[in-house]
Amino acid sequence: MVSQEIEIAGLNKSFGQGAAAFQALRDIDLTIASGEFFTLLGPSGCGKTTLLRIIAGFEQPSAGTLRINGRDVTGLGPNKRPVNTVFQSYALFPHMSLADNIGFGLKMQGKPRSEIRATVAEMLQLVRMEAMADRRPSEISGGQQQRVALARALAPRPRVLLLDEPLSALDLKLRKEMQSELKRLQSETGITFVFVTHDQEEALTMSDRIAVMSAGHILQLGAPQEIYNTPVNRFVADFIGDTNFLKLRVKAVEGSAAVLELPGGKTAQASLPEGMVPTTGALVTAVIRPEQAEAAAPGAGDLQATVETATFFGTDTHLHLTLSDAQSFVLRRQNRPGQPAPAPQSRLGLALAPGALRVLKD
């Protein structure tokens, strides 16, 4: 069995008193395994940063317990937890050199000078900033500050590294670079990473597991593939990736699948979420990802559609379509040489990938 690094049980957090009280976290139960790259994903205001700050010790929960490596740390201050944070704004000490910044945690732990010097050198090497040890934070770029902030948080060898949207201030190219850098650092150090982001793509590419949060709740918890392929509700389906939502009528129910009537008269099988048995003739919401359908000749395929617009994205083209019953549908088509984008108002058929259509609980 994998050892549990972080165990959170019955955690609640509210700010303010009485009528003005705002409940930021509601009944959070969560365990994060040792060595895991765990991501808290959600829109701003969903409570993900509050949860991170509670793990760090900057905030105390209103109710519930928090264990780190089996030890109950509820009520302990941030300086008494084996946890370090990489802040969104980096929060490097402006009056110290980069080396002093990185060595600060070790110095506060009372480590001997020689050990601090050795660890600082090792950390500078780890984030490839050896040449800049004596500079000040104001003298280096944002991406470099990011690396130093990482090195500073890793230097005391915490059990858990907390990262609060650390890449949001970087431009796209640098962000991609830092994403792989973070993955490398995590596998090299074996430290548990808890990563907060509102960027679903970042979450999908980097995480071992993702917790999707909204309004203080964890809506879904699972591996990136699981979250992407089988979102539990409309919010998750909408927030992670692009999704087509179709209102369709149930023709029949066969076990854990429903036969849905498609616009134009054809039918398709759609998997049902656990415990949902819709009545025949009812309208349900079915979802399908834009890349899980293929364009076919007009008249062929499962659905007939009219092209509204085609948007070129480099690797693929997004076709905004209108179905025969006026519902809209986005099709993502990979670009190939010699394949022209269809003209607006042209007609085409759509073939849905088998098993791609899923019914959602509303």
Added chain:
Amino acid sequence: MRGHGWKWLLCTPALIVLLLAASGPLLIVAIYSFLSPGNMGGVVWEFSTEGWFRVFFRRDIFEPDLVEWNAAHLQVFWRSIWLSLQTTFICAVLGFPTAWFIATRPPHTRTIWLFLITIPFWTNLLIRTFAIQEMIRNNGTINTVLMQLGLIDSPIQMMFTEFAVLLGMAYVFLPLMVLPLYAAMEKMDFRLVEAGYDLYASRLNVLWHVILPQVKPGFIAGSILVFIPAIGAYVTPRLLGGGRTMMLGNLIALQFGQGRNWPLGAALAMLMLVVVVGALILYLRVVGGNDEARRG
């Protein structure tokens, strides 16, 4: 570039006021310090270094060639510096938590606290000093209450002591420390404090290694704003300290008044200026020097 040619004209009113009110009088004082005293005050236009001489030395009344150090003047100098340093220290120690308290309030309540800090400025300094007198005099509020309670038998002598001068000056100059400290703290990134805690620093270590370096400019500005007016303070030592705890301001005033030795007064005033400017340069070298050099 167009239009820059005449924009400097905007400073001229201020320049004229500075010239008339500061540089001009300063020049006159500098010249007076090298003239001879008139019998009924004023100066006689006759070059003399006697004013400067008398700052440091005294002549025997009967034998003018018998010269010794003027211990009284040196004592006043030393007392002024020492009391001003203590005042600055007290203001810093009291001002830091006050400024911290205000800077950590929600933004709209900060305005109220800042307003309360500046209220004493609205009342005349004399009235405020007389109010302190009323509190600490032998049959004043504090002594009366303590005696009524039976805690003391005879009044504690507080008036006309260095304590009284310190109390008065700390009270008068405290806002001048709080305001620049507050300004520095308000600009401070409080996430640095969190980063300090996160990296295993205790409260004391966060204060020492994270907060103090951040608010150092506020401390520097505050201590300059307190120390300089304190060293030349006149009203407070006059009313609370009396003749026994005379400070530089009083000594200088004395020479222009009863002393009828304007050149000596002028020389003392110039020396005070030199001391203050010297202290300022030294202070900035020692405290602020490192940063400036690195930033440059």
